[in-house]
Amino acid sequence: MNTVQQKHLWKFARGEAELQLFEAWLYSDEELESVVDGHVYLRLISCDFSDPEAVRQCRKELWSNLAVNKQCECESARNFDTIRVFRSDLRRDDFVHWNYDQFVATQDTSFKPSDELDWRYISRCKVCGTNWLVNHPPRNFDGNSIERVSDQLVEDAKNGAWPPIGTKTFG
Secondary structure: OOOHHHHHHHHHHOOOOOHHHHHHHHHHHHOOHHHHOOHHEEEEEHHOOOHHHHHHHHHHHHHHHHHOOOHHHHHHHOOOOOOOOOOOEOOOOOOOOEHHHHHHHEEEEEEEOOOOOOOOOEEEOOOOOOOEEEOOOOOOOOOOOEEEEEEHHHHHHHOOOOOOOOOOOOO
């Protein structure tokens, strides 16, 4: 499975894909049938994307298939995701989840804007290379978040141009 296919499939499995765009991509990718489990592929191409329950079931089957081979938690974390401080297993659905402790274990967290803002930093996954903006505001147990960011945002931050707090950049 190539990187483009993997990104499209994970985005759909996480519930972040625009269904019309995903469906169009699904039918146009001529190699997908050879790289996705046969049962899952048939389920996807026969899915009624106008039926929320059918979409949920397709996402569930795809998630189970993709999760077997995931290299790190980055693939299963949404572009912007919240962190519950006292729960390491973050569930958004009865099948979509990722483990924050496993996520942190693969991150290089050495880049911070300053010592005063030690609760905000950019990390890079040692496995897949994904950049994340991580926010852990002091004494705010509901406002903790991770956000996937672009290489350009990382370069801008290194040059002192950090994104405003609370801005979703989706790199």
